Amino acid sequence: MHEGAQNFLRLWQSVVDDRDAKGIEQLLADDISMGAPPYWNRIDGKETVGYLLGIISETIVNFTYHRTWVDERELALEFTGQVGDCELQGIDLITIDDTGLITRLDVMIRPENALAALRECVAPRMLEFFERRNE
Amino acid sequence: MHEGAQNFLRLWQSVVDDRDAKGIEQLLADDISMGAPPYWNRIDGKETVGYLLGIISETIVNFTYHRTWVDERELALEFTGQVGDCELQGIDLITIDDTGLITRLDVMIRPENALAALRECVAPRMLEFFERRNE
Numbered sequence: 001m002h003e004g005a006q007n008f009l010r011l012w013q014s015v016v017d018d019r020d021a022k023g024i025e026q027l028l029a030d031d032i033s034m035g036a037p038p039y040w041n042r043i044d045g046k047e048t049v050g051y052l053l054g055i056i057s058e059t060i061v062n063f064t065y066h067r068t069w070v071d072e073r074e075l076a077l078e079f080t081g082q083v084g085d086c087e088l089q090g091i092d093l094i095t096i097d098d099t100g101l102i103t104r105l106d107v108m109i110r111p112e113n114a115l116a117a118l119r120e121c122v123a124p125r126m127l128e129f130f131e132r133r134n135e
Numbered sequence: 136m137h138e139g140a141q142n143f144l145r146l147w148q149s150v151v152d153d154r155d156a157k158g159i160e161q162l163l164a165d166d167i168s169m170g171a172p173p174y175w176n177r178i179d180g181k182e183t184v185g186y187l188l189g190i191i192s193e194t195i196v197n198f199t200y201h202r203t204w205v206d207e208r209e210l211a212l213e214f215t216g217q218v219g220d221c222e223l224q225g226i227d228l229i230t231i232d233d234t235g236l237i238t239r240l241d242v243m244i245r246p247e248n249a250l251a252a253l254r255e256c257v258a259p260r261m262l263e264f265f266e267r268r269n270e
Contacts, residue, residue, distance in 0.1 A: 038247040040222050067228070069204030069211050076204045076211040078228060087175050091226050091243055093202070093213060108226055108243035112173040112254065115247055 005070045008100045009077075013065055019057045025050030028102050035106035037090070038119040049105070051129050052122070059083060059121045073097070083121065088114035140205045143235045147212075148200055154192045160185030163237050170241035172225070173254040184240070186264050187257070194218060194256045208232070218256065223249035 008027070015023030028046045035042050036052065043049055057063065060081035069076040075094040082088065090109035097103045109115050143162070150158030163181045170177055171187065178184055192198065195216035204211040210229040217223065225244035232238045244250050 035224060035245060037245045040246045040249075067206070067209055067211075069206050069209070071202070071204050074202055074204070076202075076213075076226070078211075089170060089241060089243070091211070091228065093226065106224060106245070108224070108245045110170060110172045110241070110243045111175045112247070112250055114175075115250065119247065 002070060002072050004098065004100050005073060005075060005096060008096050008102075009068065009070065009075065011100075012077075012094075016057065016063065016065070021050070021054035021057065024053050024057065027100075028053075029097055029099075032102055033104050037107050037109050037115050038123075048129070052126060055122050055125050056118070059118060060088070083114050083117040086111070086114035086117045088118070137205060137207050139233065139235050140208060140210060140231060143231050144203065144205065144210065144212075146235075147229075151192065151198065151200070156185070156189035156192065159188050159192065162235075163188075164232055164234075167237055168239050172242050172244050172250050173258075183264070187261060190257050190260050191253070194253060195223070218249050218252040221246070221249035221252045223253070 012027055015027065025046060028050055030046050032046055032049050033042050033044050034049045034052070043052060060083055063079060063081040065077055065079050067078040073096045077092040077094065079090050079092065080088065088109050090107060093106040094102055095104040109118065147162055150162065160181060163185055165181050167181055167184050168177050168179050169184045169187070178187060195218055198214060198216040200212055200214050202213040208231045212227040212229065214227065215224050223244050225242060228241040229237055230239040244253065
């Protein structure tokens with residue numbers, strides 16, 4: 001396995017397991033671009049994506065990684081968890097740069113009710129975040 | 136790359152590119168289990184999954200594979216396409232058996248409006264399929 005990817009994977013799984021929002025943010029490149037599950041338009045920048053990932057990691061309980069694929073600096077990480085009463089399965093598609101930071105992250109989850117439940121929990125808190133930032 | 140996986144990948148991308156429903160079905164194990172994007176409950180069996188994949192391949196236009204990951208008999212295939220006015224990105228998580236047939240397939244797509252549009256196109260046709268089969 002690509003050494004940078006191997007180091008990244010160990011760090012990433014550790015901060016995600018610990019729900020360590022600060023540690024998660026430290027693994028994001030300044031210009032990270034994220035494709036979130038509900039929306040087509042991308043969310044950009046370390047501060048915003050870091051905040052969003054912090055909320056998501058608080059919202060999905062029993063978050064567990066399963067199969068992982070690594071091809072050079074491209075990774076695919078399968079996970080399962082629950083939002084409220086909804087079981088979910090998802091994937092993180094991750095691109096890391098040559099310093100081991102995430103430059104691109106796309107997240108997809110199934111089924112539809114879990115996706116809607118996640119959005120309903122996360123969207124109001126992101127709206128507050130944007131409103132605070134614009135004050 | 137695992138030789139069986141390499142052969143499978145070449146065949147699979149060919150039948151999907153050609154929207155060859157019969158060719159797709161021939162790459163499914165009899166006891167295939169599929170996790171479809173909208174539902175948590177799985178869809179089982181070659182006939183049902185083959186029919187569903189045929190409908191999905193007719194419904195998603197401009198279907199294109201991008202990044203692919205292979206780890207022994209586990210594959211992750213990223214794709215993009217459109218349903219109606221909705222752009223979509225998705226992933227096929229595939230397990231093949233030692234004869235190169237799919238035993239497990241999980242499909243996740245984003246964003247939410249594309250997932251809903253896909254379900255709205257596919258669900259009525261699957262309902263007809265189940266009704267016909269039960270006549």
